[in-house]
Amino acid sequence: MTKFVQLLLQTLTLGSLYALIALGYTLVYGILRFINFAHSDVVTFGAWIAFAIAGALGWASTGSPVFAMPVVMVLAMAASAALGFTIERLAYRPLRKAPRLNVLITAIGVSLLLQNAGQLQALFGKDPVKMPRLLSEAPLFKLAGVQVPWVDVVLVVLTIALVIALQWLVFRTKLGQAMRAVSWSEQTAALMGVPVDKVVSITFMIGSALAAAGGVLYGLKYRQLNQTADALWMLLGLKAFVAAVVGGIGNVRGAVLGAVLIAFIEVFGAGYVSSKMPDLFVFGVLIVMLLFRPAGLLGTPTVEKV
Amino acid sequence: MTALLEVDDLHVAYGGIQALRGVSFAVDEGQVVTLIGANGAGKTTTLRAISGLVKPTRGNVRFAGKSLLGVAPHRIVARGLSHAPEGRGIFANLSVEENLDIGAYLRTDKAGVAKDREHALTLFPRLRERLQQNAGTLSGGEQQMLAIARALLARPRLLLLDEPSLGLAPQIVALIFQIVKQIAKEGTTILLVEQNAHMALKVADVGHVLEVGTLVTSGPAAALAADDAIRKAYLGVH
Ligand SMILES: Nc1ncnc2c1ncn2[C@@H]1O[C@H](COP(=O)(O)OP(=O)(O)OP(=O)(O)O)[C@@H](O)[C@H]1O
Ligand SMILES: [Mg+2]
Numbered sequence: 001m002t003k004f005v006q007l008l009l010q011t012l013t014l015g016s017l018y019a020l021i022a023l024g025y026t027l028v029y030g031i032l033r034f035i036n037f038a039h040s041d042v043v044t045f046g047a048w049i050a051f052a053i054a055g056a057l058g059w060a061s062t063g064s065p066v067f068a069m070p071v072v073m074v075l076a077m078a079a080s081a082a083l084g085f086t087i088e089r090l091a092y093r094p095l096r097k098a099p100r101l102n103v104l105i106t107a108i109g110v111s112l113l114l115q116n117a118g119q120l121q122a123l124f125g126k127d128p129v130k131m132p133r134l135l136s137e138a139p140l141f142k143l144a145g146v147q148v149p150w151v152d153v154v155l156v157v158l159t160i161a162l163v164i165a166l167q168w169l170v171f172r173t174k175l176g177q178a179m180r181a182v183s184w185s186e187q188t189a190a191l192m193g194v195p196v197d198k199v200v201s202i203t204f205m206i207g208s209a210l211a212a213a214g215g216v217l218y219g220l221k222y223r224q225l226n227q228t229a230d231a232l233w234m235l236l237g238l239k240a241f242v243a244a245v246v247g248g249i250g251n252v253r254g255a256v257l258g259a260v261l262i263a264f265i266e267v268f269g270a271g272y273v274s275s276k277m278p279d280l281f282v283f284g285v286l287i288v289m290l291l292f293r294p295a296g297l298l299g300t301p302t303v304e305k306v
Numbered sequence: 307m308t309a310l311l312e313v314d315d316l317h318v319a320y321g322g323i324q325a326l327r328g329v330s331f332a333v334d335e336g337q338v339v340t341l342i343g344a345n346g347a348g349k350t351t352t353l354r355a356i357s358g359l360v361k362p363t364r365g366n367v368r369f370a371g372k373s374l375l376g377v378a379p380h381r382i383v384a385r386g387l388s389h390a391p392e393g394r395g396i397f398a399n400l401s402v403e404e405n406l407d408i409g410a411y412l413r414t415d416k417a418g419v420a421k422d423r424e425h426a427l428t429l430f431p432r433l434r435e436r437l438q439q440n441a442g443t444l445s446g447g448e449q450q451m452l453a454i455a456r457a458l459l460a461r462p463r464l465l466l467l468d469e470p471s472l473g474l475a476p477q478i479v480a481l482i483f484q485i486v487k488q489i490a491k492e493g494t495t496i497l498l499v500e501q502n503a504h505m506a507l508k509v510a511d512v513g514h515v516l517e518v519g520t521l522v523t524s525g526p527a528a529a530l531a532a533d534d535a536i537r538k539a540y541l542g543v544h
Contacts, residue, residue, distance in 0.1 A: 174411075181397050181408050187359055188395035193383035193412035193460060 002145040007271045009143075013152050013221060015263030016159035020214030021240030022247070022255040023166060024207030030250035031183045031203050034100055037107035038087060039211060040237020041114035042080055044228050046212025047219040048124045050076035051131055060132045069134040069154075069220070076216050077209040084208025085201055093197065118228025128226045131219035155217045162213060163256055166206070170252055179203055183250070214240075235279070239266070242286045248299025257297055261285070308371055310335045310495055311356070311387075311464055317364035318351050325351040327519040328365070333464065333497050338490045340498040340506040340527065342540055343516035349499040350392050352516070353466050356497075357389045358382045369464070384412050388462030392469050392499075394453040398442025402433055405441045405452055409459030419459065426455035429485050447478035454485070464495045471502040483509055503540035507531040515540070 021043055028036045053075050054060055059068045091110050095103045118124050135154055139147035170176040178199050181189040190196050218236065219225055226232050239262060247258025262282055269281035289296065309332035318326040326348045333339045341349050354360045356367050358379040367374045374382055383389075388409075397405050406426065410419045427434040430451040436444065441452060450470050457465055467486065471479040479502065487509050490496050500506035507513050510527040515536065523536065530536050 174407075177400070177404055177408060178411065180399055180404075184397045184399050185395060187379075188391060188397070189408070190359070190379035191357060191383065191389045191391060191395070192408045192456070193380045194408065195378075195380045 003271065005144040005146045007267050009146060009148060009152060010267045011260065011264045012156050014267060015260040016156050017214050017218050017221075017236070017259075018240045018243045018263055019163060019256045019259035020159055020210050020217070021237060022244040022259045023163070023252065024211045025241050025244040026247075026249055026252060026255040027179075027203050027207040029244070030252075031179060031200060032092075032096075034092075034103050035107070035241070036092075036207075037104065038091075038110040038114060039207070040234055040240070041111050041118075041228070042084055042087075042208045042211040043215040043218070043237055043240075044118065044233040045083055045114065046076050046080040046208075046215030047131070047225055048118065048215075048228065049079045049212070050216040050219060051129055051225055052124070053079075054132050054134065059134065064132065064134055072134060073213065073216050077212045080212030080215075081205035081209040084204040084211075087208075088201055088204040093200075115229035124228060126227050128224060128230075131223045131225055133220075133223070135220045151221050155221060158213070158217065162210060166210070167252060169206075175199070175202065239279070239282055242282055246285060246289045246296055248296030251296070251298045254296055254298035261297075308368075309333055310370060311497065312368040313352070313356065313365070314368070315365035316352065316355055316362050316367065318348075318355050318360055319363050320351075320360075325519055326355065326362075329516070329519070329521055330365075331514050331521060331524065333495060335463075335495055336493065337512060338486075338496045338498060338510045339512045339514070340500055340510035341514050341516055342500055342503040342506055344501070344540075346518075347516040348519045349501075349516055350468055353389060353391075353468050353497070353499055356382075356466065357387065380412070383460055383462075386461075386463035387466065388457040388460040388464070389466040390453040390457040390468065390470070392472065394446075394449045396441045396444070396449045396452055398440070400441055401437065402439055402441050402444065402452060403437040405456050406433075406437075406459055409456035411460075413459075413461065418461070422459055422461055426458050429458075429488065430455050447474050447482070450474060450478075450482060451485075454482070454489075458489065458494070462494060464497065465489065466497050466499075468499045469501060470498075471500060471505060479505060503536070504531075504542075 024039050025036065028034065050072050054068065054072050087110055091106050092103060095106060119126050135151040137149045137151055140150045140153050141148050170179060178189065178194045181192065181194055182196055182199050186196050240259065243258035243262040244255045246261060247254030262285065265281045265285055266278045270278035311333040314330050316326050316329040329352055341352060343349050351360065355362050356374065358374060358377055369385055369387055397408065406423055413419050432448055433451055433455055436448065444452060454467065454470065470482050470486065483505050486496065486498065498506055498510060507527045507530055513525065513527045513530040514521050515523040523530065
């Protein structure tokens with residue numbers, strides 16, 4: 001029982017991280033029908049910039065005030081939103097009408113650029129760092145013999161709050177309506193007076209801010225930040241991407257569902273089946289899904305956008 | 307008096323294909339002008355060039371005296387030009403109500419929007435019963451009604467309609483054209499593109515015949531409808 005609850009808790013925290021990252025993939029895909037391969041690097045950037053901000057504000061050592069975490073979080077999300085805006089504006093927008101393959105290759109180029117620029121001494125450097133403890137790792141409560149630390153509770157609660165906020169934005173606001181209209185047809189949306197470029201920019205900013213939230217929470221939970229080109233970040237982004245695909249890429253609820261499912265399979269696979277290759281289960285699920293339900297759990301099979 | 311819309315020597319090319327080769331015409335305020343022609347004549351291209359969706363290689367488009375060249379499509383809407391595109395362009399992932407909301411996207415006068423929405427639903431009562439329905443589930447005729455209603459919600463000075471009769475049964479076509487006439491009577495200027503020349507010339511004041519990218523005949527709609535050559539080529543009279 002203790003083991004089960006332990007694994008369940010791990011599923012929730014890992015699933016939350018995947019969900020925050022998966023939402024960015026799904027939002028951008030939903031609106032532009034393209035996979036933003038540089039998205040996982042925005043996650044990395046978010047984590048590292050949070051580390052830099054915490055340092056700059058003098059919260060690198062222990063004993064930081066309680067408001068340190070929200071301040072660092074908000075600033076890191078804002079910085080990442082600015083990065084996402086810039087990437088779209090400079091790299092993707094000029095290619096809006098180009099063949100999809102060109103955009104895909106550009107995205108890989110942007111990804112490599114961010115991974116390598118991040119290692120510059122003037123930016124984040126080559127050495128791994130330890131994220132300051134902005135959230136207490138002390139237990140908040142005990143559940144079936146399992147200590148549940150503050151950081152886990154904050155991580156899950158904050159993710160749920162962000163997902164609800166996003167859901168509200170997409171389905172209950174004028175901006176969300178415009179996003180869904182652009183997703184269906186950029187041209188028709190423009191004919192209705194929707195400023196398409198602006199809507200696309202905002203979508204990138206929202207996706208990047210959520211990615212940063214994921215990156216910062218990852219840092220706060222696992223504490224170790226590897227250099228920006230480390231395979232660990234790519235794997236984190238890749239699994240979140242798998243979550244988005246399994247849930248039905250382009251679908252906001254699907255991304256969350258896929259994230260929890262992927263985390264569940266990874267954590268319980270490692271816990272009960274074999275701890276040697278947890279990623280094997282994750283990519284196994286992807287293959288099964290692509291074979292039997294290519295549109296994903298909540299995706300509707302659609303014809304390719306022309 | 308200058309016309310509301312002036313299209314002057316419009317040239318459009320898609321890659322190597324010259325779709326428009328110098329099209330010029332004008333639409334006066336209060337008129338219904340129709341552009342008729344066969345498949346591929348360039349009717350849709352003309353409307354897309356006016357709305358800013360394609361860039362002309364030569365020529366100019368002026369609306370209310372101001373050039374529309376280089377103006378982004380959504381800013382053209384803001385100037386009072388609304389375009390119900392070919393194939394209806396319904397947002398099938400949105401409800402009927404949300405489609406109507408998007409039509410009024412740029413408007414901030416809530417009371418005015420509510421009034422226009424009410425009026426559009428009076429013109430198309432079928433839409434009222436289906437407000438919450440997903441727009442993709444509407445029939446073809448209902449989708450066309452929604453496309454026109456949505457375009458009206460921008461409160462346009464000029465309404466561009468691209469083949470509203472496309473793929474619809476004769477009774478529905480008759481109904482749609484009756485409403486187009488009504489919209490015109492209420493004061494909206496209309497530029498109507500049609501392959502159904504018979505219906506188009508009935509509601510229009512002025513007609514232009516487009517053949518492979520150039521206007522070949524223009525005149526009062528009634529005169530065109532009586533013209534032998536046009537009757538043979540476009541009205542199926544032998
Ligand atoms: N996106 C495009 N790319 C290349 N060629 C195009 C494109 N759109 C239209 N054309 C070509 O331009 C010409 C004019 O097309 P357009 O759609 O304006 O005709 P139309 O009069 O509206 O025809 P229809 O009655 O079939 O709708 C045609 O030869 C068409 O093949
Ligand atoms: Mg056409």
